[in-house]
Amino acid sequence: MLSKEIAAIRNDYVQMALGEDNVVANPIAQFEVWFQQAIAAEITEVNAMTLATVREDGFPNARIVLLKGLDEKGFQFFTNYHSQKGKEIEENSKACLVFFWKELERQVRIVGIVEKMNSKESDDYFNSRPEGSKIGAWTSPQSAVIPDRNWLEQMEAKMKDKFAEEPIIRPEHWGGFVVQPITVEFWQGRASRLHDRIQYQLTEENQWKIVRLAP
Incomplete structure (x- = not known):
C-alpha cells in the first residue's frame, strides 16, 4: 500500500x-547569514x-509566497489586499512563515504580527516589477471565483x-505586508532525528x- 511506502x-x-x-x-541578522548561505548553495526559489x-x-490557511524584502522590522511580501490571505490578515494579524532549504537540511519558522507597508514602499516595489506583473x-x-481561463x-x-x-500605476488594492517576528526558530537537521x-x-x-x- 502507498501508506507503507510513504512511511x-x-x-x-x-x-x-x-x-x-x-x-x-539578533534573529534578523542570523536569518541574513543563513539566507546568504542558501543563495551560495544555489537553491531554487530560495525566497519561497x-x-x-x-x-x-x-x-489555519497556508500557501507559498515570495519574500521580497527584509529589514529590522521584519519579513516583507506583496499581494492583493482583497485576496483571501489579505482579508484573513485584516481580520487576524497573527501569522507564521516557514522557509525550508532541503539542500542545507535547514528550516526557519517565524511567528509574528503582520502590518501593511506604507504606500511609498509599496509603490517603490511595484514600480520595480516587470510590465507583465504590473498588468497582472x-x-x-x-x-x-472566475468563469474560466478565457x-x-x-x-x-x-x-x-x-x-x-500611460504609466502602469499601483492599484490601491495591491501592496506590501511585513511580518514582525515575536519568535524565530532555526532548525538544523541532525542524525537520528536529534535535530x-x-x-x-x-x-x-x-x-x-x-x-x-528539544527536537
Whole structure:
C-alpha cells in the first residue's frame, strides 16, 4: 500500500550542526547569514516561504509566497489586499512563515504580527516589477471565483489596452505586508532525528532571548 511506502521514506541529516555559541544575537541578522548561505548553495526559489494565516472559521490557511524584502522590522511580501490571505490578515494579524532549504537540511519558522507597508514602499516595489506583473496586479481579482481561463485572458487584454499609452500605476488594492517576528526558530537537521532547534523569543523588554528546543 502507498501508506507503507510513504512511511518507509526517511533520510538522515548529517551535513551541519547548530549551537547557541555560533548564532548571532539578533534573529534578523542570523536569518541574513543563513539566507546568504542558501543563495551560495544555489537553491531554487530560495525566497519561497509558506505563509500561514487564520481563516474566519478558525482553521489555519497556508500557501507559498515570495519574500521580497527584509529589514529590522521584519519579513516583507506583496499581494492583493482583497485576496483571501489579505482579508484573513485584516481580520487576524497573527501569522507564521516557514522557509525550508532541503539542500542545507535547514528550516526557519517565524511567528509574528503582520502590518501593511506604507504606500511609498509599496509603490517603490511595484514600480520595480516587470510590465507583465504590473498588468497582472490589475487583471486578477485574486481568490475570487472566475468563469474560466478565457475570462482572465480577456481581462488581461483590456488592462493592456488601458495602459498602452500611460504609466502602469499601483492599484490601491495591491501592496506590501511585513511580518514582525515575536519568535524565530532555526532548525538544523541532525542524525537520528536529534535535530538542532535554536529559538529566539522576544521578551516584554523588547529583547531577544535565545533558547534551545528539544527536537
